[in-house]
Amino acid sequence: MYCLNMLAIALELARENPAYESVASKFLEHFVHIAHAMNDRGGEGVELWDKEDGFYYDVLHLPNGERHYLKVRSLVGLIPLLAVETLEQDIVDKLPGFKRRMQWFIDNHPDVANHIEVAEVTGKGTRRLLSLVNREQLGSVARYLLDESEFFSPYGIRAISRFHKDSPYVMSVNGSDHRVDYEPAESSTGLFAAIPTGAGPFGSPSISCLLSRSRSFTTFMVMVFRWNSQRAPANGHRCGMRLQKFSRRLTRIFLRAEDGTRPVFGGLQKFQTEPEWRDHIYFHEYFHGDNGAGIGRVTDGLDGTGRQAD
Secondary structure (H helix, E strand, C coil), X not given: CHHHHHHHHHHHHHCCCCCHHHHHHHHHHHHHHHHHHHCCECCCCECCEXXXXXXXXXXXXXXXXXXXXXXXXXXXXXXXHHCEEEECHHHHHCCXXXXXXXXXXXHHCHHHHHCEEEEEECXXXXXXXXXXXXXXXXXXXXXXXXXXXXXXXXXXXXXXXXHHHHCCEEEEECCEEEEECCCCCCXXXXXXXXXXXXXXXXXXXXXXXXXHHHHHHHCCHHHHHHHCCCCHHHHHHHHHHHHHCHHHHXXXXXXXXXXXXXXXHCXXXXXXXXXXXXXXXXXXXXXXXXXXXXXXXXXXXXXXXXXXXX
């Protein structure tokens, strides 16, 4: 993502100063190399992409050489969607140095094709989509992202997939079982305490990035679903429409519902009804526990106990 952000900046600067064309080429090449490394860590064939589920997971590498996917569907598995950028034909044509080096790199590195999608756009020529995930991976991750039984909640994107409500992930360590249930923004075990909170310092910027990046891959959504030609138009249109609902769902948690309450305040009547509090929207984290660990509580709304409601 960093490489693609720097690539976009370099391309913008190159419009005024051709010296930045070589900088843009460097970040394009670095992006492809990093993307390839994530799919073949250490050159040992270890990848974070689980072909069986079609999702990104952490991989546990044991001393005996065994490797196991930690199949927790969390916001972490959506992070690869943030690494996406588009290259428009009119911009590339104005930068002959960058265009020449890019074409040489594509011709001499066969793995580039896995991370650069090409589409012909009427009146705009060739549009290239640079993405960490390839066509098949993007389609699979997008289905998880836009599924209301997985990540797509009434108030944006869940930190933990709702799938784990009925199918908790259990891992045995030294004779003890550690579970990941559907507990939005919380974890009942310290082993998985690093799972991101939906409204914490990690979760909210990530969800905002997903929203801002959705414009890039929405354009290619119909192309992504061409693997099933009979359903491509419907699937592509449906995904595009759901992506457009991102911002509305993200703001809905702070807006008054039909009953006059704000989902963000859940069952806390002081904030729901008292004039001194009801119109003040807070964004903060609660701290609890002996170790003072900060736990962000705002993702899907709160119930009367202070815990989150679905």
